[in-house]
């Protein structure tokens with residue numbers, strides 16, 4: 001199979017990262033976590049003590065952080081100014097601030113350009129599974145396979161709280177609802193399903209079943 005792009009979009013906790021890595025492994029494709037890129041820029045802005053309530057301040061510095069992505073699905077990772085930041089980008093303060101940073105058009109245009117470059121490179125090596133919020137609509141609308149993963153709020157909150165020590169399902173539910181609202185109402189590239197995407201509700205599916213369903217779609221569409 002040559003030059004395949006699989007676009008995987010959906011809200012937090014729908015299973016994008018786990019399913020995308022599994023699909024990439026099964027098909028021998030590269031894997032790109034675009035959320036990690038928005039998180040890395042957010043971590044950098046926090047380190048620089050930039051006022052994240054001020055979109056103009058974010059825009060003014062958005063060209064500075066140097067990002068590198070490892071697109072191997074077995075060892076995905078992000079490097080910021082030469083330092084691996086896979087741990088810090090998952091800190092709660094980053095999760096709280098990432099929607100505000102990713103709503104800034106200058107941040108998005110820079111990261112979308114970088115994502116397209118990484119996709120171009122991967123296409124020469126067979127292809128890539130790309131996960132995020134706007135992959136099927138903005139980053140790679142030409143992708144032949146587009147999946148929009150969903151799951152009930154309860155399932156997503158349970159999955160997230162199981163990952164994070166000390167967090168309750170109720171608290172995660174509030175946090176997810178807050179982020180869903182911010183990510184779906186921003187003016188630039190809001191979280192939205194592409195018209196030609198297939199919606200896959202993962203609430204009652206285990207990870208293997210989700211991966212199998214995406215592989216079936218790839219066979220059908222690519």
Ligand SMILES: Nc1ncnc2c1ncn2[C@@H]1O[C@H](COP(=O)(O)OP(=O)(O)O)[C@@H](O)[C@H]1O
Nearest residue numbers: 012013014015016017018159163202205206207
């Ligand atoms: N189908 C599934 N059933 C149960 N748990 C899942 C399923 N898919 C993913 N998970 C778990 O839910 C959590 C969030 O999944 P993740 O892939 O990080 O979602 P996303 O990238 O959409 O935020 C992880 O701990 C993962 O292991």
Ligand SMILES: Nc1ccn([C@H]2C[C@H](O)[C@@H](COP(=O)(O)OP(=O)(O)O)O2)c(=O)n1
Nearest residue numbers: 012013034035036038098102132133134183
């Ligand atoms: N393509 C993307 C990917 C993520 N984002 C933003 C919106 C999300 O709240 C944050 C973090 O994304 P990430 O996929 O890491 O979030 P979760 O793993 O689902 O918690 O980045 C985006 O705006 N566009």
